[in-house]
Amino acid sequence: xxxxxxxxxxxxxxxxxxxxxxxxxxxxxxxxxxxxxxxxxxxxxxxxxxxxxxxxxxxxxxxxxxxxxxxxxxxxxxxxxxxxxxxxxxxxxxxxxxxxxxxxxxxxxxxxxxxxxxxxxxxxxxxxxxxxxxxxxxxxxxxxxxxxxxxxxxxxxxxxxxxxxxxxxxxxxxxxxxxxxxxxxxxxxxxxxxxxxxxxxxxxxxxxxxxxxxxxx
Numbered sequence: 001x002x003x004x005x006x007x008x009x010x011x012x013x014x015x016x017x018x019x020x021x022x023x024x025x026x027x028x029x030x031x032x033x034x035x036x037x038x039x040x041x042x043x044x045x046x047x048x049x050x051x052x053x054x055x056x057x058x059x060x061x062x063x064x065x066x067x068x069x070x071x072x073x074x075x076x077x078x079x080x081x082x083x084x085x086x087x088x089x090x091x092x093x094x095x096x097x098x099x100x101x102x103x104x105x106x107x108x109x110x111x112x113x114x115x116x117x118x119x120x121x122x123x124x125x126x127x128x129x130x131x132x133x134x135x136x137x138x139x140x141x142x143x144x145x146x147x148x149x150x151x152x153x154x155x156x157x158x159x160x161x162x163x164x165x166x167x168x169x170x171x172x173x174x175x176x177x178x179x180x181x182x183x184x185x186x187x188x189x190x191x192x193x194x195x196x197x198x199x200x201x202x203x204x205x206x207x208x209x210x211x212x213x214x215x216x217x
Contacts, residue, residue: 031158042080044080048075051127052088059096068168069104069108070168073109075166085140086105088121114214125159129202136207
């Protein structure tokens, strides 16, 4: 008798766990599918929002981050965006994603006045909320890897930022890392759902005019 009860509880727990994981994943895919495009086909928007990733000790962007920045550069060169907002982690004085991103784009030829840094983009949710509330971005093209893009777009749309997305797959050649990143999204989707439903407040502050200035430059 006890064994049957435990079996039923295990089955119910497994079903609930599946729903908890699959539900946010389904939602993310449903609201992002029609907003994912290519550099050539994406509708022009004022701003590209590049989400941060690892930078090395010398300040150089990691391979994944370089790939995102290269997509942003292509968007700028194609006239799809007029300014680029790079959002990354600068939580300590020893680690600075944002300056590494900004320097990389400037070295590639994007005018410095067109590249704006957000130094408190500690995760995807923070970057999207801050783009909207601190930098006044209402329409953007989000740039990241394709496995990350659906969650980023779903987050933007949930917090009122009208976003399209262009993803990178050039780093997919590293199958192990790509698979790890894709599987990590299942858990990250749960965090996104919690952040959006709870309306978690990221690090905020006064309104910044950097994007406005870049668009006028």
